[in-house]
Amino acid sequence: MSEASTGNFVTHDGVSLFYRHWPSADRPTEVPRRAIVMFHRGHEHGGRMAHLVEELGLQGFDFFAWDARGHGESPGARGDSPSFGTSVRDVQSFIDHITAAHSIASEDMVVLAQSVGAVVISTWAHDYAPKIRALVLASPAFKVKLYVPFARPGLKLMRAWRGNFFVNSYVKAKFLSHDPQRIASFDSDPLITRAISVNMLLGLYEAAERVVADAQAIQIPTQLLISGSDFVVHRKPQEQFFERLGSLHKEKHILPGFFHDTLGERDRAHALSRIRRFVLEAFETPMERPALLDADRLGWSCAEAEELAAPLPKNSPRDLYWRATRASMRLGSSLSAGVKLGFDTGFDSGSTLDYVYRNTPTGSSPVGRLIDRNYLNSIGWRGIRQRKVHAEELLRLAMGNLREQNRPVRIVDIAAGHGRYILEALEQGGEMPDSILLRDYSDINVRDGAALIEQKGLGSIARFLKGDAFDKDDLAALDPKPTLAVVSGLYELFGSNAMVGDSLAGLAAAVEEGGYLIYTGQPWHPQLELIARALTSHRGGEAWVMRRRSQAEMDQLIEAAGFRKLSQRIDEWGIFSVSLAQRVS
Structure with missing residues (x-):
């Protein structure tokens, strides 16, 4: 293995993060480039994982290790990030950079992560459904041992009072590893910071709870290493995570006597030999993922939706x-x-969504406006507004791509509601498209959407028609053929994959080869029971019961129709995703 080189990659918000790269010096020319991408513990940096490059003995692999923002050589306040979700999105930026700059496909990458880094990676695996070869997670910090009673609610109250602030780690190096060299280097390393922001600490907890509860959505082959004498994190959430993992291939190893720095322990050879075997086995067979096209009839999300639809025992609590x-x-x-x-x-x-987008509390009195403000500020509606922001961002990106290719920009939204997010995105985007076709099944939405087109002075290029978003033949006959199709907030409302498949098949027939599709998903929602038990649907006032689709399931439906996913956005809470795909032959 050659000496490490250093580099930087630019994140989605323009921050340049530092990483190390150890290129393989002995890879056979007929073998595709393969990589181990490493993510460090909290408080540390990628250089603390450099010893693994030699010790793992994986000749023929490139190794990469980043310094997360706020750590090591990367910029930012020490131990901080704009949000936990920002750090998760940084992972996707890093993987994209490795693919583009080093010509290594994601399918040829194994991700190795420890502690806080393992929670970041687990969240990324859940929310983005990346097509990587395998995951190795060492002592993921799904629940940190804070030792102080009521520490977490206390931190929440203090943050509400004084805003974000920093706390220092109580953990001494001698409780991280039995290795004298690791202990000494931890104490003397100037790049290690003991501070972590309360925003990041609380974000870590929230993401960890969500990912552990919904680990069945993770389909990637996963190896979990649990330290047997860990003073820093609890074991039970790690066990729960493993039990719920949806991977076809998963394995768990408990390492007796190991402290929290699993990959830096004195006897780490026992752990590293297991990692080496797992990685090599992952490349000996073709990639395999569970088929999810029938997940609406079989599996956990179907059972979850049926339970929510079932009436509760009368007069039960x-x-x-x-x-x-x-x-x-x-x-x-x-x-x-x-x-x-x-x-x-x-x-x-569509009328409710348009009201949520406008986000202006309205009521018959000050009390009514207060109720309305609390209603509009619920986490689901905040996620909806962030989905609008992400849809507009990808809409402008796709339009820019078409113009760079000197292709016409012909947009269709097959379930536009009132069409507000489409029309407002175009107002901010400069050059107008060649044509805009908005469709919806609701007469109210067609009426109000057409009025909005006229209000914004777009009648010369835009029109609003009534149409069924699940009529495959009707969609396939769209004329002129769109180069950019949008489906936002529709498929989440219908549990049937056959309906979604018909809709996507119609779009695949309509969209020109090389054209684009923007689609949304809902892999998670913290208020599913509230929605099912208390809210009503537009379908005749019946209960609004939603079947969640994991991002992996949604992406499989997209691929089955003939589209290739290019990019994705997701909100801070992991509720609503927005993705960009391209029509392929």
Whole structure:
């Protein structure tokens, strides 16, 4: 293995992060380039993993190790990031950079991560469904041992009072490893910082709880290494994560006597030999992922949706609770314009979404406006507004790509609601497209969307027609053929993969080869039961029961229709994703 070189990659928000690269010096020319991409513990940096390059004995592999923002040689306040979700998106930027700059496909990468880095990577694996070869997670910090009673709610209260602030790690080096050299180097390394921001610490907890609860969505072959005498993190969430993992190939190893620095322990050879075998085995067979096209009929998300749709035992505590919740919302609808609109048209209707986008509290009194503000500020609606931002961003990106290729920009949105996000994105984007076709099945949406087109003075290029987004033949006959199709907030409302498949097949027939598709997903939602038990749908006022699709499932549906995913965005809470795909032959 050659000496490390250093480099930088630019993140989505323009920050230049530092990384180390150890290129393989002995790779056979007939073998594709392969890589081990390493992610360090909290407080540390990529240089602390350099010893693994030689010790793993994986000749023929390139090794990469980043310094997360706020760590090591990378910029930012020490131990901080704009958000935990920002650091997760940084991972995707790093993987994209390795692919583009070093010609290594994601399918030929294994990701190796430890502690806080392992939680960042687990969240990335859940939210982005990357097509990497395998994951190796060492002592993931799904639940840090804070030791102080009520420490987490106390930190939340203090942050609410004083904003973001920093706390220092209590852990001494002698409780991380039995290796005297690792202990000494930890104490003397000037790039190690003991501080971590409360924003990052609380974000770590929130992401970890979500990923452990929903680990079945992770389909990547995974090896989990658990330190047997860990003073820093709890074991139980690691065990729960492993039990729920949706991977076809997963293995767990508990290492007796190991402290938290699993990959830097004195007897780490026991762990490294397991990693080496797991990595080599991962490349001996073709990549395999569970087929998810029938996940609407089989599996955990189907069972979850059916449970939410089932009535609760009459007068049981949960039944009484949700009846009271519905009654309180009905009462609130007499004061809050937003809640009333939800009951009148459906909380999933285009009219409700347009109201949420406008985000202006309205009510019959100050109390009504306060209720409306709390309603609009719920986490689901905040996620919806962030989805709008991401959809507009990818819309402008796709339009720019088409113009660079000297191709016409012909846009169709097959379930546009009122079309506000499309039209507002175009207002901000400078040059207008050649044509815009907005469609929706609701007469109300067609009427109000057409009025919005006229209000914005876009009648010369835009039109709004009634149409069924699940009519494959009708979509396939779109004329002229669109070069950019948009499906936002539609497929999440319908559990059937056959319906979604028909819609995508129609779009695949309509969109020109090389054209683009923007699609949304909902891999997670923290309020599924509230939505199912208390809110009503636009479909005749029935209960609004949603079946979640993992990002992996949504991407498989897209690929089966003939599109190739290019890029993805997701909100801070992991609720709504927006992706860009290209029509391939």
